[in-house]
Amino acid sequence: MTLQASLSLLTEDQLPEVLALQQRIIAVLEEPDFLQPLTEEEFVYILRGNGMMAGAFVDNHLIAFRAMLDPGEDEEHLGIDAGVSLNELSSVLYSEISGVDPDYRGHGLQTTLGKWLMEHVERDRYRYICTTVAPFNIPSLKDKFALGLRIKELKVKYGNKLRYILFKDLQEPSRGTTSEQQFVLMENTEQQKKLLKEGWNGEYIEKKDDLWFVKYVK
Incomplete structure (x- = not known):
């Protein structure tokens, strides 16, 4: 049965719903290392224009969210790992956290939100999408490939975590x-x-x- 969900950009007013859903997702995680939860401050940073965040709703109830982050001057900038020139790092968006209510898994909501966000990226402001995925996080890897990202690097990030660096140039033809x-x-x-x-x-x-x-x- 096809799930009928409405998609829209989220605002700071919806932060309590986002935080509650994140907690619900964390509570049932089989591999906690696969998800790097965001703090309330990090969500606020994105929702105040430093990126973008989309939500999926059923009967006005938030069942999934996905975020893209403008990393600013990140000390471990993924654009550098992916080979983006230093003068273009401000054109990089990170594909950030995504979460789906455990009751609504299996409907492809993560990828649906990802494609929706890709279509709503400000192309005159951003050109590159970067993200990290842990090896053997199969659902996340499949999701990133479905969005057209490709593995550009494999290295230790964030202290001691081995991660694939995935990358997409929005101006590059298929x-x-x-x-x-x-x-x-x-x-x-x-x-x-x-x-x-x-x-x-x-x-x-x-x-x-x-x-x-x-x-x-x-």
Whole structure:
């Protein structure tokens, strides 16, 4: 059955609903490390114009949210990791936290909100989308690939956490056929790092014989 949800940009007035939903999501997380919750101050920062945030509603009840953040002068700027030139870092938006009410999982709301936000990005202000995903966070990786992001880097971020850096250039035309491709075991960190340094990008994941592989293209 198709879920009929309405989508709209969120405002600071809806912050209590967002915080309550985040707490509900955290309470049932199987892998707490996969979600980096935002503080009330961080949500306020986004809702006051430093990014954008969308919500999905059923009967005027918030069932999902997704945020994009203008990182400003981030000490660990993902744009640098993705190869964006220093004079263009102000054109970078981060694909930030997303959350779906546990009762409404399975309807693709995370990706639906992601695509909706992509369509509403101020293209004259922002050109690049960056984000991080933990290896083996399969739902999040699938979501990012569905939005057209590609793996550009694999490195330790935020102290000691291994993360994929994913990236999308909103001005780049859709990728055509690629001349080379290869699949690498997701657990083979060193081989992936080597390919990324050689200019390969990760664009897809696939499960074979209970093992996850990343498709790299060049």
